[in-house]
Amino acid sequence: MDNTRIEILDAKKTALVVIDLQNFSVGMTPHAPYPAGTVVENAVRLTRRFTEKGAFVVFVRVSFSEDGKDSFRPRTDAPPGKPNFPDGWDVLVPELQAFKNAHIVTKRQMGAFYGTDLDLQLRRRGIDTVVLCGISTIFGVDTTAREAFSHSYHGVYIEDAMTCASKEHQDFVCQNIFPAMGKVRRTDEIALV
Template sequence: MAHHRSRRTPGSTAPALDPARTALLVMDHQPAILAFVPEGEDRNALLGGVEGAVVDVRANGGTIAYVRVGFTGTDWDAIPASNKSFAPLARHRVMHHEAPAAAIHERLAPQDSDIVVRKTRYGGMSTTDLDQQLRERGITTLVVSGISTSGAVLSTVIDAADGDYRLHVLADGVADPDTEVHDVLLHHVFPSRAHIIDTTELRDIARHCGAPVSLPSGRRRSAAIAVDERACVRPTTRGRRTATVRVGRDRRPTRTWQSPRKARRCPLSPAGATGTG
């Protein structure tokens, strides 16, 4: 069975994210569903990318929300014969919620502070309390990963967009057996509802825009870290200018000043932080 993952279009930009209001959705990364992704490099790349995204979002104060599919006997009995996708699963008693095949992959194991929900249809919200849990935590932005692009991801993106969430889809954090459908969704359907990014961009943003800078003695600690010329600054001003601290590869910070009108918000930084570029 064919499998395809894509990277985002170079040069595209996404709006700033506030980690305190952002959740990464990790959907259907379960052995029975991962079986549709070829073993070896493709599966390792998918799992490795999502694993890194989990680490980075969590480290910057974001929320991780896991969604998995699994059924009880009552769930199977409640699926009508008219449901073309799920009636066969009910008939053959597939994906029992306690079966190893329905567990979240061990590389993506949840922590106690994470959200974990169990669904009985494609979407992550339609048969769970995911939306309620997200709103109780003040989440307004979702970063979506999952399998498959045409199943869990499509259904969840549509539901979340209708719920007025700001959405980002990880192009290399989603996968689908049908390459044509996968490409149509990522390039022609999702962009009207979500920003398309990749795990590398998310990782870079998380590393560069969350941690406080350590300045030499006597210097003010008023800026966030900025590595390899990608800078994030907090609104520290002198007259009409804004301070920017850049930390180079030698880890030695240097301060520059510029007009605030050139500043833009830095993705995945706390609200109010800005970046220069």
């Protein structure tokens, strides 16, 4: 471990925000460069570390109403098609359900800020730094990172606690986008005081 990369964060001013570790996204394949199980394991390690220090932990999930009328339907060149979600698709993975004090945010789009109470909850607690991880790096995590940056939060992005459909996509975001908005670290490079 490179001690020069250890990020020491103030537990009172930092929140862990875990994106979309729910049955559907964890069950999708492929995942690269990390399998979903590794991402969940590292997110649990971070959650435990943050919880032990009394830091604010947020689990974000995406969900829609039964009729789907609250889902986004943009005009795109690659229409998403009509999803056929199985029962329980939007339930957080069991490993996260063990953490009863985490704040749950339900989003209806890629990012976790727009249309949710995330910014309100962070500001009321005096949070100025968000640590992000989850699935998918290029959608939910990246969009939330950009929103956090636009809301003037300091960002720390946990590269080995996120994944997406290809290593190339992950590498592009982690090497080009995230460093311009904050710091890219690994699970073992985060310390709270």
